[in-house]
Amino acid sequence: MPLTARVRTRDGWPVAHAVVTLTDAAGRQVLRVEADAEGSVHDPAVLAPGAYTVIVTAVGHAPAAAGALVTDEAAGVQAGTVTLARQGGAELPPPGPWTVDPAHSTVAAVARHLGFSSVRGRFTDYSARFEVAADDVTASRVEAEIRAASIDTGNAARDTHLRSADFLDAGRHPSITYRSTGLTAAGPDRWTVHGDLTLRGIRRPVDLDLTHLGTGPDPWGGTRAAFRATAELRREDFAMHYNQVVQAGIAAVGTTLRVELDVQAVRGTSLPAG
The missing domain is CATH 2.40.128.110 (Lipid/polyisoprenoid-binding, YceI-like)
Structure with missing residues (x-):
């Protein structure tokens, strides 16, 4: 399970087609994946052990970033649920x-x-x-x-x-x-x-x-x-x-x-x- 994530708004709605980017400790891009219509990400690429940064972006939303540590190739990065705020911090219902x-x-x-x-x-x-x-x-x-x-x-x-x-x-x-x-x-x-x-x-x-x-x-x-x-x-x-x-x-x-x-x-x- 190398990279998995769920991208949601503050109200819990999926952010369709959000982009999840993974960079290594040197700041190099290792992986770039687009979420599906339900805001879910799953990429089977094998990741080498080490420190990574998970960056999530979506049009109309403020970006979010978090650190991740891979200790085992089989474990990969399980980012869980990533919450994105509307650009400017204000929320309305889904588009x-x-x-x-x-x-x-x-x-x-x-x-x-x-x-x-x-x-x-x-x-x-x-x-x-x-x-x-x-x-x-x-x-x-x-x-x-x-x-x-x-x-x-x-x-x-x-x-x-x-x-x-x-x-x-x-x-x-x-x-x-x-x-x-x-x-x-x-x-x-x-x-x-x-x-x-x-x-x-x-x-x-x-x-x-x-x-x-x-x-x-x-x-x-x-x-x-x-x-x-x-x-x-x-x-x-x-x-x-x-x-x-x-x-x-x-x-x-x-x-x-x-x-x-x-x-x-x-x-x-x-x-x-x-």
């Missing part, structure tokens, strides 16, 4: 397409009311997809569409008013859309998503503060990832000027909205039943 599952996600907006309390609403009809880029994770893309008329605050009269031209103007502008323009790492599991939000037919740049909460298997045989994201919107940026002034000059509705997203996404382009 490829992902589809947001509305049944296990929440798209909410919070507004200040009377200057001292909050009113919370949520949208019940929306779809979203994103693509995690393999080589340069900052090139990942997000697209979402929300049906404006699906706003639900738990009060029918208020919801009707929110759908009117005073606020969402859902009759003339039935869709709210968001399309990303870039991604910036803000920490090991945090990102800033840069994008354009179109609301009431008006497009404005809006950044989302995104946290990756983890990735793992689901009960239906798929893979899921969870995220939390927030953003602040100014109503006037989208021509929502309606307000009432109550006593002491306090506005009935705050000038800003806080968007709160709790999202589950399924790996792939379709959603499972259940």
Whole structure:
């Protein structure tokens, strides 16, 4: 068993086609092997006893290196599991397409009311997809569409008013859309998503503060990832000027909205039943 290794991300996902290089004590390259689609390496070459350095590299990931000592030709180098971090130290789910599952996600907006309390609403009809880029994770893309008329605050009269031209103007502008323009790492599991939000037919740049909460298997045989994201919107940026002034000059509705997203996404382009 001369050289074996398993290359994984911090979340335990295989790093397909990572390259494992073995150098001797003089720094000369002795062996160079590409991992398979499951991130596994096995090369039968016989290695002479001595000290070696195992170097593992992969596009979009920071390299890793470790020392190895071969005392017996039959034993070789068993590198075990080598963990690679995303370039820059930030993690996202495995590359490829992902589809947001509305049944296990929440798209909410919070507004200040009377200057001292909050009113919370949520949208019940929306779809979203994103693509995690393999080589340069900052090139990942997000697209979402929300049906404006699906706003639900738990009060029918208020919801009707929110759908009117005073606020969402859902009759003339039935869709709210968001399309990303870039991604910036803000920490090991945090990102800033840069994008354009179109609301009431008006497009404005809006950044989302995104946290990756983890990735793992689901009960239906798929893979899921969870995220939390927030953003602040100014109503006037989208021509929502309606307000009432109550006593002491306090506005009935705050000038800003806080968007709160709790999202589950399924790996792939379709959603499972259940």
